Amino acid sequence: xxxxxxxxxxxxxxxxxxxxxxxxxxxxxxxxxxxxxxxxxxxxxxxxxxxxxxxxxxxxxxxxxxxxxxxxxxxxxxxxxxxxxxxxxxxxxxxxxxxxxxxxxxxxxxxxxxxxxxxxxxxxxxxxxxxxxxxxxxxxxxxxxxxxxxxxxxxxxxxxxxxxxxxxxxxxxxxxxxxxxxxxxxxxxxxxxxxxxxxxxxxxxxxxxxxxxxxxxxxxxxxxxxxxxxxxxxxxxxxxxxxxx
Amino acid sequence: xxxxxxxxxxxxxxxxxxxxxxxxxxxxxxxxxxxxxxxxxxxxxxxxxxxxxxxxxxxxxxxxxxxxxxxxxxxxxxxxxxxxxxxxxxxxxxxxxxxxxxxxxxxxxxxxxxxxxxxxxxxxxxxxxxxxxxxxxxxxxxxxxxxxxxxxxxxxxxxxxxxxxxxxxxxxxxxxxxxxxxxxxxxxxxxxxxxxxxxxxxxxxxxxxxxxxxxxxxxxxxxxxxxxxxxxxxxxxxxxxxxxxxxxxxxxxxxxxxxxxxxxxxxxxxxxxxxxxxxxxxxxxxxxxxxxxxxxxxxxxxxxxxxxxxxxxxxxxxxxxxxxxxxxxxxxxxxxxxxxxxxxxxxxxxxxxxxxxxxxxxxxxxxxxxxxxxxxxxxxxxxxxxxxxxxxxxxxxxxxxxxxxxxxxxxxxxxxxxxxxxxxxxxxxxxxxxxxxxxxxxxxxxxxxxxxxxxxxxxx
Numbered sequence: 001x002x003x004x005x006x007x008x009x010x011x012x013x014x015x016x017x018x019x020x021x022x023x024x025x026x027x028x029x030x031x032x033x034x035x036x037x038x039x040x041x042x043x044x045x046x047x048x049x050x051x052x053x054x055x056x057x058x059x060x061x062x063x064x065x066x067x068x069x070x071x072x073x074x075x076x077x078x079x080x081x082x083x084x085x086x087x088x089x090x091x092x093x094x095x096x097x098x099x100x101x102x103x104x105x106x107x108x109x110x111x112x113x114x115x116x117x118x119x120x121x122x123x124x125x126x127x128x129x130x131x132x133x134x135x136x137x138x139x140x141x142x143x144x145x146x147x148x149x150x151x152x153x154x155x156x157x158x159x160x161x162x163x164x165x166x167x168x169x170x171x172x173x174x175x176x177x178x179x180x181x182x183x184x185x186x187x188x189x190x191x192x193x194x195x196x197x198x199x200x201x202x203x204x205x206x207x208x209x210x211x212x213x214x215x216x217x218x219x220x221x222x223x224x225x226x227x228x229x230x231x232x233x234x235x236x237x238x239x240x241x242x243x244x245x
Numbered sequence: 246x247x248x249x250x251x252x253x254x255x256x257x258x259x260x261x262x263x264x265x266x267x268x269x270x271x272x273x274x275x276x277x278x279x280x281x282x283x284x285x286x287x288x289x290x291x292x293x294x295x296x297x298x299x300x301x302x303x304x305x306x307x308x309x310x311x312x313x314x315x316x317x318x319x320x321x322x323x324x325x326x327x328x329x330x331x332x333x334x335x336x337x338x339x340x341x342x343x344x345x346x347x348x349x350x351x352x353x354x355x356x357x358x359x360x361x362x363x364x365x366x367x368x369x370x371x372x373x374x375x376x377x378x379x380x381x382x383x384x385x386x387x388x389x390x391x392x393x394x395x396x397x398x399x400x401x402x403x404x405x406x407x408x409x410x411x412x413x414x415x416x417x418x419x420x421x422x423x424x425x426x427x428x429x430x431x432x433x434x435x436x437x438x439x440x441x442x443x444x445x446x447x448x449x450x451x452x453x454x455x456x457x458x459x460x461x462x463x464x465x466x467x468x469x470x471x472x473x474x475x476x477x478x479x480x481x482x483x484x485x486x487x488x489x490x491x492x493x494x495x496x497x498x499x500x501x502x503x504x505x506x507x508x509x510x511x512x513x514x515x516x517x518x519x520x521x522x523x524x525x526x527x528x529x530x531x532x533x534x535x536x537x538x539x540x541x542x543x544x545x546x547x548x549x550x551x552x553x554x555x556x557x558x559x560x561x562x563x564x565x566x567x568x569x570x571x572x573x574x575x576x577x578x579x580x581x582x583x584x585x586x587x588x589x590x591x592x593x594x595x596x597x598x599x600x601x602x603x604x605x606x607x608x609x610x611x612x613x614x615x616x617x618x619x620x621x622x623x624x625x626x627x628x629x630x631x632x633x634x635x636x637x638x639x640x641x642x643x644x645x646x647x648x649x650x651x652x653x654x655x656x657x658x659x660x661x662x663x664x665x666x667x668x669x670x671x672x673x674x675x676x677x678x679x680x681x682x683x684x685x686x687x688x689x690x691x692x693x694x695x696x697x698x699x700x701x702x703x704x705x
Binding site for chain 2: 051054056057076077080081083084085089091095097098099100104108109111112113116119158159162
């Protein structure tokens, strides 16, 4: 069974009298351990899809199966728990806490978890994650003392600290130059290959999307051209040349 | 998310903007500081006020002889002569709640100096302790001494009104005045005290050793004291000569009463003590110990007078209940007034906290969104902001206590106002500061917890 499965997901917003449909019946599957790019022009509904995938929003109708559980109708608190334990977020603008050390930034999600780690365990875990993204010598730097690429690495470390199954990256390279972008994207690939983390890369840039082994195109609220589970499996077993970059 | 970690998170959040945290707490600092300073200065002033009211006689007890009655007819207060100077000494020694006991012998007669004369409202024979008991002080000269009392020396101390009437601006010290043909040397002049609560001029007074007044001037009890002047003028030199001879040096040698036959003595044993006094004035240590003082006086006097349990006492004690009540209500009024002013400043401080917390929530919308995205629930956010507000308030409260206490000490040092440290006020203001944090921090925290994570993450 696929790790993520959307079945006929629809989402519409109400603007006064007017009902604006944004997602018009999206169905897709993502297997455990995939690195998928989600592409679409702005206004195509990819952000809305991203929010639904990230359990930040609920679909108007349709089903969302995550790790064998139907979660489209969970309450806000239940979704918060899910986000904490199963999902990691990487944002375009990093969203680090200002004037807070990298270590504290990374350890932050731990304080909302059920695991209830002790202070020293939490620091230990955060340090491991920073080492994983190659920032073991920047532990006590604050965001404004770090470069853009380093900030995004801190953000990635933060998203990994709860050992999620899925990493959702929303335009992770949007604020970075091309060289740094490459570094970040190869970090994603490394995490995917070595850690087996499922990564969904949301972007509008085909150059970025190429780093995924499979691309799902969203156009006008629908998946227009996508790969299905079989192709995805094939891609995973035989890494494409780009993926090794 | 446990409380400890929430507190640590809140502290980190506050440390990100220490200047603002400081300015935000300023309202609470000033509020709590004002409470502490006002409570301390207020309770100091209140204590000073109590002293002042005490000096008006709130803690003074009047001990008077009881009532004689015969065949159902009462003769009124003071109609038996049961109190002695010995009683006064015993009370002073045996009652720890008393500051002093002064015996009083009263008279009312004419005082003459040169070609002027005057009848003081009070002419009181007493001991030197009177000055302390009545909370009085000297304006000029000295009070008479214990030695003067023992020797029944013909010395006296005058009140300002008497001095004005007799001396007209001259200094009275060392002058001789005549009280019913007995010559007294004026040794001192009392400070002005003004009218008492009944509107009677307290400066219209002559004080002398009780022995002098009793044995050289009146030789009578209170019941006859008021008539003594009239009697002496009515019956002329005859009566006065019989009782007050200028040559009498020491009391007790001349018989004051006509000799009675043995039959008369057997038929009518008169309860007369030659060493009786008209009343005693006792001062309790403070207004609060008045009830204790009354108990102690009652037990000592009953024992000395050999009154069996259950029998009526041969004396009565009067306190200034009205004054004590005034005292209590005055200090209550002051405390409440100060408290209400202080509450207003705390309220203003609380509004300041709410204002800044609202700004902070708006400013940190993205942070809230992020925290929600990584798994914070609404109540986690609510708790975090609430804890921040309470921490701010407690921090402000702590600084306020330091500043307020320092301020009141400064006032004490510079202006010399009386100050009393009040642990109750400190505890109360910590409590109030925390409640202000909760009350005024709740709305911003609730707003933060209700944010939609998607909108919050996009907020610019």
